[in-house]
Amino acid sequence: MGSLTNLRYLNLFRSFFGGNIPTQLGSLTHLLSLDLSHNYLLHGIPYQLGSLTCLRYLDLSDNNLDGKIPSQLGNLSQLRHLGLSVHSTFPSLVILDFSYNKMASLVFQAISITNSSSSLVWLDLSSNLLKSSSIFYWLFNSTTNLRILELFDNMLEGPIPDGFGKVMNSLEDLDLSSNKIQGEIPSFFGNMCTLQSLDLSNNKLSGQISSFFLNSSWCNKHVFQKLCLSGNNITGRLPKSIGLLSKLTELMLSRNYLEGDVTESNLSNFSKLAFLQLSYSSLSLKIGPTWLLLSNYCSWD
Structure with missing residues (x-):
């Protein structure tokens, strides 16, 4: 394969290859796209990949990568999509995907995205x-122009830091589900005017759900579409102020300790709701046929 020096695109996605990534790939200096993701058994990142200076797309995610990330990858200055973390700067990088690996630490101090990858x-x-919440400190000092942030299925602990409300001014989609996050749901999410989707399900969050709606302004109420809080220890009654989120398409509150009645007045503004999940709680659903007629495509649980 190393002799195919004029090759532009190489896609070995989900081919079930194992072993070391071959160093001969470094000879394919005209490559624009290299996808080795979802092989699960690949490991080791050869420094020779740093010779592929024409690459715009590199995806090594969803493997069992181990060892060090070679600094030679810093030569890949044309990258737009990167499926791993590197010790370098990428002024044109749009997507950084390091999902579905087994990395306990990404050595964030070695990643110099700050002030050099505003396009991310x-x-x-x-x-x-990932165990340490120090990732949040790194994020808030390096990647404040993010629109999509996915940290689900890690081992993150502690409360949700207020840095999200202070510096993540462009965030549209935040997924912190399936971690060990504790504390109450911060009300500052209502100040994040671009936020459209929030998934905090399957954590250890507690407190009254009404505290989440203390921010009556909810500047993002006209764009907010998805709220997932299932699988926590949240208590209290569903507040009427939830009706401010009139654009909701998904509302998932199951497996909590919520109580009281969910009435037509609670949900009267949710004409766009497509998925409603209230199972395994003490909530009672009491709505009339008028609201049901507006929800012909709603999925109930």
Whole structure:
């Protein structure tokens, strides 16, 4: 394969290859796109990949990568999509995907995205073994122009830091589900005017759900579409102020300790709701046929 020096595109996605990534790939200096993702058994990143200076797309995600990330990857200055973390700067990088690996630490201090990759809009570090919440400190000082941030299925602990409300001014989609996050749901999410989707399900969050709606302004109420809080320890009654989120398409509150009645007045503004999940709680659903007629495509649980 190393002799195919005029090759522009090489896609070995989900081919079930194992072993070391071959160093001969470094000879394919005209490559624009290299996809080795979802092989699960590949490991080791050869420094020879740093010779592929024409690459715009590199995806090594969803493997069992181990060892060091070679600094030679810093030569790949044309990258737009990167499926791993590197010790370098990428002024044109749009997507950084390091999901579905087994990394317990990404050595964030070695990643110099700060002030050099303002184009980065999508960061996916989901399904790794991240334990320390120091990742948040790194994020708030490096990637404040993000629109999509996926950190689900890790081992993150502690409360949700207020840095999200202070510096993540462009965030549209935040997924912190399936971690060990504790504390109450911060009300500052209502100040994040671009936020459209929030998934905090399957954590250890507690407190009254009404505290989430203390921010009556909810500047994002006209764009907010998805709220997932299932699988936590949240208590209290569903507040009427939830009706401010009139654009909701998904509302998932199951497996909590919520109580009281869910009435037509609670949900009267949800004409766009497509998925409603209230199972395994003490909530009672009491709505009339008028509201049901507006929800012909709603999925109930």
